[in-house]
Amino acid sequence: MALEGKQGRGRNRDEERDEFVDRLVAINRVSKTVKGGKNFGFAALVVVGDQKGRVGFGKGKAREVPEAIRKAAQEAKRHMIRVPLRDGRTLHHDGEGRHGAGKVIMRSAPPGTGVIAGGPMRAVFETVGIQDVVAKSIGTSNPYNMVRATFDALKEQSNPRSIAAKRGLKVSDILSRRGGAPEPVAETVESSDA
Numbered sequence: 001m002a003l004e005g006k007q008g009r010g011r012n013r014d015e016e017r018d019e020f021v022d023r024l025v026a027i028n029r030v031s032k033t034v035k036g037g038k039n040f041g042f043a044a045l046v047v048v049g050d051q052k053g054r055v056g057f058g059k060g061k062a063r064e065v066p067e068a069i070r071k072a073a074q075e076a077k078r079h080m081i082r083v084p085l086r087d088g089r090t091l092h093h094d095g096e097g098r099h100g101a102g103k104v105i106m107r108s109a110p111p112g113t114g115v116i117a118g119g120p121m122r123a124v125f126e127t128v129g130i131q132d133v134v135a136k137s138i139g140t141s142n143p144y145n146m147v148r149a150t151f152d153a154l155k156e157q158s159n160p161r162s163i164a165a166k167r168g169l170k171v172s173d174i175l176s177r178r179g180g181a182p183e184p185v186a187e188t189v190e191s192s193d194a
Contacts, residue, residue, distance in 0.1 A: 022048040022073050023123040026143040046072035049127030056080035057147050084159035089131040097153025102145035103138045120146040
């Protein structure tokens with residue numbers, strides 16, 4: 001019976017691993033000069049997400065590449081954030097994020113647009129589960145700062161339900177304002193023609 005318990009725990013870990021998708025964003029070879037020469041190591045930047053709105057990033061350093069990637073993935077799983085998605089495919093509203101010299105601009109997009117974004121930002125969007133977005137990175141091309149700026153913008157995302165709760169309105173009131181209220185515009189056009 002003890003063996004079955006251990007196997008069961010192992011299965012849960014495998015399911016947890018399968019639940020998350022991880023993307024290697026950047027890997028750097030770093031060196032430390034010591035008395036006898038140089039010690040080389042590797043630094044990895046990894047983005048981990050479940051493609052349903054949860055995403056995190058982490059850094060890892062080690063003497064070998066696989067170990068650095070493993071450490072980065074563990075850190076990313078510990079520091080995950082939840083991003084509200086519209087229809088499970090795009091952002092609810094446009095957003096901007098900054099970190100250091102990096103600035104990113106993100107816009108929600110209609111179905112079929114795809115992910116139009118640079119390398120590090122693309123990795124974040126694909127792991128979070130965004131399928132339609134237009135994004136631009138301004139300033140630095142440093143992947144660490146681009147990922148942090150992207151996360152800064154994603155943290156600012158809010159869904160209509162939370163906005164309606166804060167304002168004491170119904171969700172339908174918030175959504176009708178976003179749609180631009182086409183019916184009153186049509187009535188105004190008719191009355192001006194008459």
